[in-house]
Amino acid sequence: MFRTFGPNEVWYIVMAVQWTLLLSAVAFAGGAAGGIAIALARVSPIRPLRYFALAFIRVFQGTPLLMQLFLVFFGLNIFGVGINPWVAAAIALTLHASAYLGEIWRGCIEAVPSGQSEASWALGLGYRDRMSHIILPQAAKISVAPTVGFLVQLIKGTSLASIIGFVELTRAGQIINNATFQPLTVFSLVAALYFILCWPLSLWARHLEGRFAIATAR
Known part of the structure; x- marks a missing residue:
């Protein structure tokens, strides 16, 4: 017998947002730490470090995130x-984020005008200080x-995950859908919550891109 879709079911799905945000925060924080290491390795004068970073990026950008989740969860078991x-989701998403952020930040490092590096060399700054x-x-x-x-x-x-x-x-939506068998209502709510989470960030990213373009034009 199926349950009706009511306030308790809505609240269960809404409360699951906290786990989406927590997982995103953990993966982003871990990915930021790994990403800066990968980015610095990619622009390092040490060749083995560059090759290792490049291989890491190609593996995690060249395979689906779903497969990475499977390999971490089932592989370790x-x-x-x-x-x-x-833990499995946090590890897999951290590795995934490290690869993408590392490549993003490598591009940003290389986007800094070469004259800045040349000037720092002229001032006698070492690699770390530069x-x-x-x-x-x-x-x-x-x-x-x-x-x-x-x-x-x-x-x-x-x-x-x-x-x-x-x-x-998403998993909370699946659980409620299995209990109520109202996929249109359930997943419309799930989609709306993702939209509420992501749309403001998308607007912010677009605004930042516009500001950077204006600053560069000047």
């Missing part, structure tokens, strides 16, 4: 390493808009 869906005081602050300004744009994609990507049993927004 096969080897006897018990792991729950929350990156931390000259290159990275300028690259950070360039990176804000694409980074916010990627965050939107990451929030939507958390929906795939439902496939391994993590109860975020």
Whole structure:
């Protein structure tokens, strides 16, 4: 016997938003740490580091996020390493975010005019000082808009964590749909909540891109 779709069901789905946001925050924070390491490795003068970073990016950009979730969750369990869906989703999304943010930020670092590096060389600055005081602050300004744009994609990507049993927004919708058998109503609400989460960020990213374009034109 199916349940009716009422306030309790709506509230259950709405409350699942917190897990979508928490997973997105953890993945973005971990991806930011991994991404800056990958970006710096990509522009490093040390060749093995560049090759490792490039291989990492190609693996995680060249395979579906869904497969990455499967490999982390089921792969570790096969080897006897018990792991729950929350941890598996956080690890997989962190690795995924590291690859994408690393490539985004590598592009931003290389977008800084070469004259800045040449000037820092002329001043006798070493690699570390040049990156931390000259290159990275300028690259950070360039990176804000694409980074916010990627965050939107990451929030939507958390929906795939439902496939391994993590109860975020999409999984909560599936649970309520299985109980009420009202897919149009349930998933319309789920879609509306994703829209509420992502649309403001999309507008912000577009605004930042416009501001950067104006600043560059000047």
